[in-house]
Structure formats: C-alpha cells, structure tokens
Amino acid sequence: MECAVDAQSLISMSLMKIHSSRTQRGGIKLHKNLLVSYVLRNARQLYIKEKYAEIYRMQQYEEVMAVCSGIQELDPLEPLEQQGAEDAEPEQPGRAALCGEESRAAGGREPEPPEPAYYRSCCMEDQFSQNCNKTTVLDLDTHVVTTVENGFLHQDCCCAAAAAAAPQCAPGAAARKRKVDSAGCSPDLEEPADYTAGRKRLKREECSGADCSPDASNISNLISIFGSGFSGLLSRQAELEQVCSKQALASLGAWTRAIVAF
C-alpha cells in the first residue's frame, strides 16, 4: 500500500466526507457514502490492528522487564501478593495506552468484574454526556420515524481482541484492563451491537493519538448522528472474525437513515 497517509487521517477524512455530503446539493449520494464507509472500515481495521500490536509489544516488553527484575530481586520465600502487586504494574501502561489520556490509574488492583464482553467507560462519560441524546432517524422508503436513544459506551474491543488474539497474555489481563469508575456507574448490559459503543470508541481512538484533532467537536457531532450498526459489511468479510472488528464496525451507523433526519 502506497499510503503516506495513515489510517487515522483516512478515518477523519472519511468522516468529513460523510459529514459534508449532508449539505451537498441533490441530497446524499448513497453510492458514494457506501464507498466511503468501506474506506472507513478498512482504515479502522488497520488502526485497531496497529494499536493492538503496539499494546501487545509494550506489554511483552514490560512483562519481560518485570520477569527480569523479579528474578533479580525476588526472594523465593516472599508471599505471593507481592508478586501479584508487581504484576499489576505492567497493566497500567497498557491500560493507559488503551484508554488514552483519559484513563486514571486506579490505586492498586480493583476487584475484577465478571467476564462480560463489554464494559462501561465512564471515564468518557462526562466528556461526551452532551452527546448522549436522542437521535431521530427517518427511513427514506417507508417514511417511518424512529427515535433512538444514545446510551453509554459498552465495550472495549481492544480488550476482547487482546484476550482473543494474544493467548500469551495473562488470562485475567483483559479483565484487569477494564476500568470501573469510582463514580459508581453500573455496568450496562445492553447488546454489543449497540451503535454508541464503537462510536465513542472511535472518538477515543482519535483523541488518544498524538494529534488530537482540533475539530474533535465536529467529529463528535458527526458521530452523534450515526445510527445502528452496519452489520451487513461484516458478514461478507472473512477477516472480520475478531470480536474487535465486529464491534468496531458497529460504529458505522445506519447513516442512510440517520443522516436523512437532519
């Protein structure tokens, strides 16, 4: 691939194209937007893979370092908790990388929640609560108007993918990576295909990059208009077996419906 442009700028470019198509004369062009959504999906797949690879590399490095230092310092008669505490150390950089600057290192280990496939990223909540509003969508053909309520972010694809694709990770690593905010948000057990999930994840990915886009507010507004998952794109692709990708794609909303409403 020739691209000097990285996946992240392709993602924002694609979103801007979809956004500007709303104001184009002649109405939204279904064909063009479908093609743009394919680019968006491809770019996101690559971005997620790269992101995960980076996390995995860092994790491997940290674990290796921890083992090395453990071998040097550890007295074989020390209690196990100490070992556990030191094991927790490498989690945090991974977690930070995952959650970006919004993640706050929780002091010590928190009780591991049960193994759901998704969690609520409450650290994001305050920032995006203004986007948690209702979206009205109009189907072009049936003229049925539905109101869809935004919810909260529900899953962390990278965690699940990390668990799936990196068997060498500690089995509990995925669980430990999840953050439960002390503000007391209860985990929401809505369906993984919730459209809001990937939407906010997308936002988070973009902000966690080195160049947090100056038009983040535009993108978040754009994201807020996306509807339900674009699941049709998934089933056709063999490489979309990862849970991660599935959930990522859920963010590519039913823009054909949602956008019309505006």
Added chain:
Amino acid sequence: MGLALLVGISATFREPDHLTRITQKNRPGGDMQWCFSQVKGAIDDDVAEADIISTVEFNHTGELLATGDKGGRVVIFQQEVEIKSRFVSQNKNLPQFRSEYNVYSTFQSHEPEFDYLKSLEIEEKINKIRWLPQKNAAQFLLSTNDKTIKLWKISERDKRPEGYNLKEEDGRYRDPNTITSLRCLKVAFLLQVPVLIPMDLMVEASPRRVFSNAHTYHINSVSVNSDNETYLSADDLRINLWNLEITDRSFSVPIGDQNRNSCDIFSCCITPCCWRSLTARSSDIVDIKPANMEELTEVITAAEFHPHQCNTFVYSSSKGTIRLCDMRVSALCDKHSKLFEEPENPSNRSFFSEIISSISDVKFSHNGRYIMTRDYLSVKIWDLNMENRPVETYQVHEYLRSKLCSLYENDCIFDKFECCWNGNDSVVMTGSYNNFFRIFERGQRRDATLEASRENSKPLQVLKPRKVCTGGKRKKDEISVDSLDFNKKILHTAWHPQDNIIAVATTNNLYIFQDKVN
C-alpha cells in the same frame, strides 16, 4: 475509370449513409488516424457549472448527437455532410468528405426541483439521454435527472398554416353569429380554410411523457428495450420497467396557437405511465434494498437491456459484479440468471479496493455477445458465456494505482467514467484525466492515448498519441503522472454507430474527431 462524381462542386447532403458505409467497408480495419473535426462549447477557462456536459449520445443512425448538461439543458447536433471534391484523380476512387455537426435543437429538459417532504433539492443535471429508434418523421429521446424521466419529441416544422379569418382586422375575434357557411350567403363573409405555406425550418422539442415519483434513490441509467415498447430505469437499489406507449390523449394542443410553448404541454402531461403498476406500486423488476438498511453492502451502478433479446438485461454493482437477468423467469428478477465476477487479486488489496472495483458503466456490444464494464482503473470485456472472469482486460491508467490516496482526498476516485463500443465491436473507448482518452483495438491488441485540447484543434489535424511517464526518466513529449490535471477529466464519450466518428466531452466542451479518410 475514375468515378467522376462531383468535379468542382460541393454539395450538402443530409443522408450520407451510402458514402459513409463505403468508407467503412474499404477500411481494412487497421490503424485509425484520428483527426480533429470540431469543438463545441465556450472557449474561456472559467467554466460555468451549468455548462458541464453530463451525457453524450448518438442516435441510431448517427445523424443526431445529443448532449445533456448540469443545467438541465439538452443540445442536439445534426450531421451535415459536405462533399468536397475538386478533381477526382484515378488514384482516388472516393471523394473526400467531412461531416459537420451543427446545432439542431436546444431545449430545457429538466428544472431544479425541491422535495418538500424530504427537504431535498433535486438537481436538474441530465444523467442520461437515450434515443428511441425512429418510427416516423419525428425523433424521440428519453432524458433523465436524478428523479424524473421525460420522453421528448423532436419534430421539424417547415410549413405553417395561413389564411385564418377568424379575426377582424383589428385583431378581435369575429362574432360567431356572423360566420356562416357556403349555404347561407346572408353575410358576405365566409370561413376560410387555411393553406399551408413554406417557412424556415423550425425544430421543436415537446415533452410527451413525464415518468416521475418512481425512484426513491438517484437514477443512474435508462435503457430502451429492443421491442421499442418498454424501457428500464435504474437507481441505486431498484430497477423499474416502463411502457413507452405514446398517446396524445392526455393533452391537446390548439392548432395555430402561436403562443404555444412546451410548458403548457407539460402541465397537461401528468400521468406517469408505469404499465406494471396499474394496481400496486411494486413495479420493480429488480429490488436489492435489504429489509434492514444497515445490512446494505452494494448498490446498482448501471443497467442495460440486451440489444436483441427483449427479455434480457444486465445490471452492474458497486462490488464489481454484473448480473444478467431474464424477465421471463419471474416478475421480480431478484435471482440473476448469470453472475459475472472476477476474484480480486489479493496483492492489489488496499484501503480503496472496494472503491476501485465499483463498476461505473456497463455496455452490451452491438452483437449482443459481450459486455463491457468500466471500473476506476480498467475496462473489462466479458463473454456472456463465461462468468468467472473477463475475456479481456485493458488498463486505462494503471499509473494511478499508487496515487489512490490523493485521488480519494480530492474525490477524483469517485469519478464515473463511461465506455463505448465502435460500430462493429472491434474497438472500445473510454476517458481518463488530463483530457486524455483511451482507444483499445481488440483484435490488434493495440491501444492509444489521445488528447482533446484546444491546442490540437486545427482543422483535420491528426492527433498525436500521448504517453504518460510512470517513473524514471521522462522522455520528450511524455507527461509525468504528477503533471496530470485531474480537473480535466473525460467521463463521457460516444462512438458513431456506423462510422469512425467519435464525440468526446471534456468538462464543458464537446470534441468531435474523425478517422482520417483515405
């Protein structure tokens, strides 16, 4: 023995068929030398958006050439052949001639509209023009924008009635009581029968049918059936079948009304004629809209009827597939009879694979045995009997494969190029950037890149083949990929059905080139 046809005389013919066909037959089918013939349109570089040409189409004889533009106008050119032969030497058996296309008729086909229900503006841009085969003295064509298809009648008038005496000298209508017949000679005034007297030729275009409210999505294709009774129209998700039946009962035009204009006719002609939908709206012959729009993965990009089999049509998709459907199988042709698809080359996989595999145009060959498709980088020719791969693939501008990212950024990657066959299906043509267009000779496995530009516009100037330098040292006369002007694109081209005359549309100009005769 020389054919001393016309020595020192130049004549203007309307029907050059016998001469042009002779030319075609004499040609061994070998190399073509394209010469500039004419260019139509404004010269200035500042292009008005309404003047952007959006479709080009020859009629079935090639005598008429229609163009549609973004402003909703249709301009029709008519061919007039001028025979210029001074001395016919013994070496030359045929006179030299050249065809000129001159403006025949211009009319406003579509106007911008506003859909109040959806708060959407409907562009007046003409997406497609298709001619109907000629049945009588008048010509008919279908023109369509995103939502509405119109059937236009183009007729000539060279006589007008004169001698009405319905009015007094001062212009007031006479009292009907004073008008009498020959039987009653009470008043020395008799109703006169008007007589037809010659006048300057006037070409009139009048809308005969308006087919509206049938497409939710944007119309991309129109195709007339070989039965000359039906036609199809295709949008992103559906294909409709229509009946062309022309009746003139839905409106009346008073004879002799000098103020008649097409708008009056238009307002009378309101009944859409979708022959399948007399009872229900479900008159689609293809519907690929999924029950859940979130599951949408592909759209229809083009559709065409088979040139001879009135039950067969094809449609192409954004995924690079072509489906051939037989209307005899079922009313709704959701199951294709044949599916033409070539597996993707995995080494070419990129972010933009889906975009560049989307088919922008599909055309049957004149003999009905082949289908030609155009995607972003190539032209493919498919044999109807082989579904798993094309029989021929021509690279139009492979050097753009490494530039897809920038082309995505400036939206050029979404450009929809058309393609066309020549009269005997031996050569195909398509457009490219920098006002280049490509001609592929199938049998000779030869291709040429030519340019439509004002610099090469001297009369009968032979076009020099162009070459794009893909890397390394640029030779003289070559142009490097980075110097290509991506704003100058040739999307629409058309080939005369019988002769080697081609019409090539740049942004706002129409170029006509001819193969050098003799």
